[in-house]
Amino acid sequence: MTWQSMTQQITLFILFLCSLGWYSVSNDYVVFDNSLFDYVHIWMCWSHIIHYLISTVFIYLLYAYSYSQVYNVKTTQFQNVLFSISALFATSGFAAIILIWSPELQTVKLFFQFxxxxxxxxxxxxxxxxxxxxxxxxxxxxxxxxxxxxxxxxxxxxxxxxxxxxxxSDVAVNRTKPLIFGHKGFPMIAPENTELSFQLSLEYVDGFETDVAVSYDGVPFLIHDRTLKRTSNVEDVFPDRKHERAEMFTWGELQKLDVGTWFIRDHPYYIFPTNYPEEMRQRIKEQKLMSLNQLAVLAAEHGKYLIFDLRMPPMGHPHTHDYIHVIIDAVLSSGIKQSQVFWVLGPYADYVTSKAPGFNLVYGAKVNHLSKYTMSGLILEYNTVSGEEIQRYKEKQNMDVILYTSSTEWTFSLAWCQGAFAYISDAPEIHSQLNKPIFSxxxxxxxxxxxxxxxxxxxxxxxxxxxxxxxxxxxxxxxx
Structure with a gap:
């Protein structure tokens, strides 16, 4: 075998690993796309483009190599150049992921384990x-x-x-299915953190999960990003403030924004149905930012759990030092039972436990020490904890584990087999229909x-x- 043939085989093997490895982290494609948006300020489904590009190049080069070997002919100059470029970019891509996105290597490991x-x-x-x-x-x-x-x-x-x-496992097949928390509602079929998104998730979820910020005039509202650029038309309504922190807008100003049209234009999960009825499209375009109080009222009416991440306002904000008070007041005024709320423990913990002693307190990180507070559990990223750790927390510290975030069947099934208490889901409809873990x-x-x-x-x-x-x-x- 010639040196050229051997290098081509090695290139094909590297491309195959790249394609398989990139597919194995598909659960986190949206995270990757959002991260790129923060840098380039251009929204595209970068993750899918990369996947299709790698797969297409691999299939073409595999065909070219097989053809040349079976019929004993040489590959063309173009194909040789493409082999060389592919080897260079594939190797560089591996290095970049290891250096920049190294936590996803654990996701690859979990994928192959599952x-x-x-x-x-x-x-x-x-x-x-x-x-x-x-x-x-x-x-x-x-x-x-x-x-x-x-x-x-x-x-x-x-x-x-x-x-x-x-x-x-003989044990895993009998474990209880995790509760499903809708991540920002049902973001695959409706714009995230809107009333429509949460309403559409009602029949599939046991609770809601979201991110909360406080407006300049003290109204807690739902938003994931630091700015409003990705999920609204802020560039049209407030062109000079498009890069400004969302918390620096008043609630009245926030309500002027259209937070639905972007979803039809960008379809962030790459699956926006083209056959959506016109009535649904119109409802999407009419969506406005939702307040925390509105979400808590919805959770109270339908008996759903509520969990949210808190974001401290920037310096110079009127509520930088009392935002916890404002958020708790918004939750309690909704009439929701305190037992329905999971509070991620953070600043002003003494105030929280005195004002709302019925909240379920959870840590947002692993803990190996006892706390003066009665903890209900932990909320952790799915690729940072093993099944053994989940069981150890449950048996030795009586704490359940809530994992985030899943948009695939295999990640949800993995958490099910590991014994997780709940999973924050981007695809609640898919996960709610599972009667048992796949490949169990x-x-x-x-x-x-x-x-x-x-x-x-x-x-x-x-x-x-x-x-x-x-x-x-x-x-x-x-x-x-």
Whole structure:
């Protein structure tokens, strides 16, 4: 095998890993897009563009390489250049993710752990296929040296590797389904943090989760970003203030903004239905910023839990030092039961516990010490905590764990198998319809599946020895 052929194989392998790795973090695509927006101030579905670009280049180069090897021809100059550029960018991309977005490496690890049963079976089936092909193909022997020497390794690997997924467990299959908290409502089908978004989530969720800021005149309202640029028409209404902190606007000024049209234009989750009825589109365009009191009233009326992150106003804001008082007053005046509210413990904790002793107090980080406050649980990012830690908090400290944020079935299923109390969801409809975690098996069930696949592979390899070998004409090639 030539040096060029080997480098092309390595490039294809790197591109495959890039494509698979980028797909494995798809749960956090919106986080990536929002982060890029903060830097470039241009909204696009960057994450999907990157995924499609990597996948397209990989498929094209795989075709080009396979064609050149099967028909014993050289790749074109364009293809060689594309191989080189792809190797450079793929390597640079790996380095950038490790340096800039390193927490997502844990997401990749969780992805492979969760899908380890599928990977385990696929390796066995793929190895059997290669062994069967190897018996009949001289082209395979001559041109695919790296896969050839990998067959035995992959085959033997299946005998010693056992799935690491928490969902292959006799305990996990009987765990209680986590509660579902709608993240900013139902942001996949309606603009986030609007009344419509929360109303559409009602039939799917057990509670609401959002972010709260305080307006310049003391009205707590719902917003995720620091500014209003991404989710409103602030550039049209207040062009000189488009980069100003949202808290520096009065409630009256905030109510002048259209916070729905952007959703139709940008479709942040890349799935905005084109067949939305005109009535729904009109309702979306009419959405205004929602106050915390309005959300608490909605939660009280429908018996939903409420949890929110607090944002301290900037210096120079009239409520920089009493924003906690303003927020608690807004919640309590709604009539919601205190037991329905999960309060993320932070500043002025003594005041909070004296004013609202019935709130469920939760930490926003891992803790290894006892607190003078009675804690209900922790709220943690899903890729920062293991199933063992979740169970340890529950058994030793009597604290439940709420995880965030999920837009995929596998992340929700993983939390279910780990024993999480609740999950903050971007896709409550999808998660509410799950009756059990996906790819969930008892150990006995999985062992039966593995044995059946193994016997099938052995039969295929055995039968392939009796299939006549067809001659391969490597001198001929079809017109391209």
């Amino acid at each position: 899908f380890s049963p599928c990977i385990h079976l696929f390796l066995m089936l793929f190895s059997a296929l290669l062994l069967s092909c190897n018996k009949k193909s001289s082209i395979f022997k001559r041109n695919f040296t790296i896969p050839y020497f990998s067959i035995l390794f992959f085959t033997m690997l299946t005998f010693f590797i056992h799935p690491q997924s928490p969902c292959v 098996f008892t150990i006995r069930e999985y062992n039966i599946i593995w044995r059946v696949c193994f016997i099938f592979c052995c039969i295929c390899i055995f039968l392939s020895s009796y299939i006549p070998r067809f001659p391969t004409n490597t001198n001929s090639k079809p017109s391209r």
